[in-house]
Amino acid sequence: MPDLPDIVQLAIPVYLAAMLxxxxxxxxxxxxxxxLRDTLTSLLMAVLFLAVSLGLAFFGIGVLRAxxxxxxxxxxxxxxxxxxxxxVLDDLRKxxxxxxxxxxxxxxxxxxxxxxxxxxxxSTALRNPPxxxxxxxxxxxxxxxxxGFPWEMIAFVAGLNSVYQFFTHTELVGRLPAPIELVLTxxxxxxxxxxxxxxxxxxxxxxxxxxxxxxxxxxxEESPEDPVRYGLVKNLGTFDPVRxxxxxxxxxxxxxxxPALTPAQRLGYLFGPPGWSHDGSRETTEMLxxxxxxxxxxG
Amino acid sequence: xxxxxxxxxxxxxFVLVALSTWWAGWARAATVDASGxxxxxxxxxxxxxxxxxxxxxxxxxxxxxxxxxxxxxxAVGDKLATRKLRRPRVTTDAAGLWIESPDFATxxxxxxxxxxxxxxxxxx
Ligand SMILES: [Zn+2]
Ligand SMILES: [Zn+2]
Numbered sequence: 001m002p003d004l005p006d007i008v009q010l011a012i013p014v015y016l017a018a019m020l021x022x023x024x025x026x027x028x029x030x031x032x033x034x035x036l037r038d039t040l041t042s043l044l045m046a047v048l049f050l051a052v053s054l055g056l057a058f059f060g061i062g063v064l065r066a067x068x069x070x071x072x073x074x075x076x077x078x079x080x081x082x083x084x085x086x087x088v089l090d091d092l093r094k095x096x097x098x099x100x101x102x103x104x105x106x107x108x109x110x111x112x113x114x115x116x117x118x119x120x121x122x123s124t125a126l127r128n129p130p131x132x133x134x135x136x137x138x139x140x141x142x143x144x145x146x147x148g149f150p151w152e153m154i155a156f157v158a159g160l161n162s163v164y165q166f167f168t169h170t171e172l173v174g175r176l177p178a179p180i181e182l183v184l185t186x187x188x189x190x191x192x193x194x195x196x197x198x199x200x201x202x203x204x205x206x207x208x209x210x211x212x213x214x215x216x217x218x219x220x221e222e223s224p225e226d227p228v229r230y231g232l233v234k235n236l237g238t239f240d241p242v243r244x245x246x247x248x249x250x251x252x253x254x255x256x257x258x259p260a261l262t263p264a265q266r267l268g269y270l271f272g273p274p275g276w277s278h279d280g281s282r283e284t285t286e287m288l289x290x291x292x293x294x295x296x297x298x299g
Numbered sequence: 300x301x302x303x304x305x306x307x308x309x310x311x312x313f314v315l316v317a318l319s320t321w322w323a324g325w326a327r328a329a330t331v332d333a334s335g336x337x338x339x340x341x342x343x344x345x346x347x348x349x350x351x352x353x354x355x356x357x358x359x360x361x362x363x364x365x366x367x368x369x370x371x372x373x374a375v376g377d378k379l380a381t382r383k384l385r386r387p388r389v390t391t392d393a394a395g396l397w398i399e400s401p402d403f404a405t406x407x408x409x410x411x412x413x414x415x416x417x418x419x420x421x422x423x
Contacts (some may be wrong), residue, residue, distance in 0.1 A: 009300055016312035020319055027323045035376045036317065036326035043313045118378040123316065229342065235380040237373060237405040247404040295345035 002078050004152055007024035007159030015166060019122045025172060026121075033171065037239040039123045044241045045113060052133060060138030064145040064154065072148035086149045086159040088209070090141075094161065097140040098205040108274045109248040116244055118231040120194055125169035130245055165190075165207050175222075187209045188222045195228040196235075200294045201285045223282040233288060305319045329374040330358035336372040337363070343381045344370065355395065356411035358421045371398060389421050 022293035026033035076082035101111035113129035144154050168190035176186045185206050193204040206212040213219035222228065236244060255269040255277075265278040273285035283291070318380075320326070331339065333352040340347060340363055351364040363370035371382045388399040395411040396418065410417075 009305065012305070012309060012312070016316065017318045023316070023323055032323075032377060034325050035322070035378070036320045037376050039320050040317055043316065047309070047313075090338045118375070197307045224418075231378075234382075234404075235342070235375065235378070237380050237382075237408075239373050239376065243404055250403045257420045292345060299345070 001150070001152060005158045007156065007163055011163045011166070015122065015126070018083060018167070018197060022122050029153075031171075033119070035119055035123050038117055038119050039121075041239045041241055041244055042117060042123040042127040043220060045128055045130065045244070048049075048085050048130040049128035049132070049239070050244070052130045057133070059090055059153075060133070060141070061151055064138065064141055065144060065151045068145040068148060068150055071146055072150075073146060075150040076150075078151075078153070082149075083153060083157065086144065086153050087160065089144060089147070089149075090154060090157045090207045091161060091206065092212060093140055093143060093173075095206045095209075095216070098207070099216075099218065102202050102205070103273050104271050105248075105269065105274050105276070109252050112232065112248045112274075113245055115232055116236050118229075118235055120169060120171055120191060120228075120230045122166065122169055124194070124230075125166040126240050131249065148298065152236060169194075181210075183211055184208060189213075189219075191228045192220050192222050193232050196231055196233050197226050197229055198289045199223075199226060200228065201233070201288070233283075325377065327377055328359060329379050331361050331372055331378050331379060332358065335379075336361035339372050339379045340370050340381050344383060347383075353410070353412040353417055355409070357401070360408050360410050362410055362412060362417055362421075369412065369417075369421050371408060373406075384421065385423060390417060391418070 023034055076086070098111075099108075101107040108186060110131045113131075114124075114127055116126055117124050141154060142283040145151070165185075168185055168187050170187050171191070173187040175181060175188050176184075180186060183187070185204070185208055189204045189206075189210050191199045195201070200220055200222075203218050204210065204213050205218055209220065236247065238244065256266050261269075261278060268278060269277055275286050275287065277284045318319070322421055331354065333354055336354060340349065347363070347370060348366045349363050349370070350366065352361055353364070354361040360371065360373040361413075363372065365383075369384045371384055372379055373382075375412050382400065382402070382405060384398065384400070390397045391414045393411065397412045398408045398410065398421075
């Protein structure tokens with residue numbers, strides 16, 4: 001096995017330089033790209049995420065390693081094509097994981113933290129949910145282990161993938177040349193993903209290859225007529241890192257424990273789409289779009 | 300990179316980012332006036348029909364009297380957030396009223412508005 005560098009660790013100085021450059025450019029242009037408490041919350045989330053991940057990742061790694069060693073279908077070796085294939089397939093599984101994170105409340109409860117800022121800058125990229133590993137998302141890596149990719153290769157390509165994603169979190173870059181926009185996820189695509197405008201909701205999930213969204217029908221183009229508003233459809237009223245991290249878990253548990261619900265309704269609150277409710281008193285993405293359409297019709 | 304180097308570099312880097320944000324002057328709280336509150340509320344609730352707006356004297360929040368209840372616009376850093384209020388817990392003090400929501404992600408919001416007018420509209 002080659003000696004693989006820890007890509008994310010190597011990228012940390014680059015991340016810091018990118019944030020400082022983004023602040024300096026914003027200041028020169030006179031646009032407030034950052035906000036102090038928002039930034040502090042994002043940075044604190046990054047530290048908490050790192051600490052929790054380091055503490056809990058061993059379990060997932062152990063499971064994936066055992067699966068690959070026992071049932072791995074192919075011995076891929078350590079060639080460049082093997083890395084390339086692993087990178088593409090990892091991106092495909094991340095597309096589906098990300099789609100599930102937006103359409104199933106159990107996963108959304110963790111992922112919502114990443115979307116909770118009303119700002120969009122490089123620090124937003126670091127606003128990762130410390131509770132992510134609670135949702136056991138490592139199970140989405142099992143297909144790669146079953147295909148025979150060793151854990152070290154999966155971790156290496158996942159590191160590259162997350163470094164790429166970091167750089168899509170900026171307003172400094174407009175549209176890139178058409179061939180790039182066609183194949184790769186660009187800042188413009190990911191801005192749409194972080195938007196609360198009804199037409200942009202639940203779109204552009206792909207971390208690196210936007211072709212997955214084009215292929216599976218979830219691609220939406222950024223439009224100058226509808227400037228992106230960032231955050232959540234019901235924005236948080238707090239920067240408290242504990243509340244930012246656990247608010248959706250608290251809401252979900254309260255919903256599940258309501259009296260007089262059927263078991264299916266309790267499961268609906270856990271695994272249904274965000275906004276689902278047993279009595280229609282909340283709003284899913286589809287209901288929200290309908291409300292906005294009706295309001296537009298009434299003028 | 301050993302943790303003895305990695306951790307202090309992350310801490311120093313993060314402090315630099317926070318200081319630069321502060322130096323850039325991006326630590327000011329948002330304020331709102333009546334038309335700003337209407338506009339912001341309409342973004343999230345385009346169907347709402349607003350009868351009257353009461354802006355807090357400090358400009359940090361506003362109450363909206365709607366056809367079907369009340370709404371709230373409040374500052375979150377340099378941005379604003381909105382809520383439709385459903386039977387909120389309301390208490391008063393000498394300067395106005397406090398609105399508390401059971402929602403874990405909504406803070407207690409203080410509004411320096413006339414409590415006698417708004418308590419009734421809030422159904423409190
Ligand atoms: Zn997302
Ligand atoms: Zn993102």
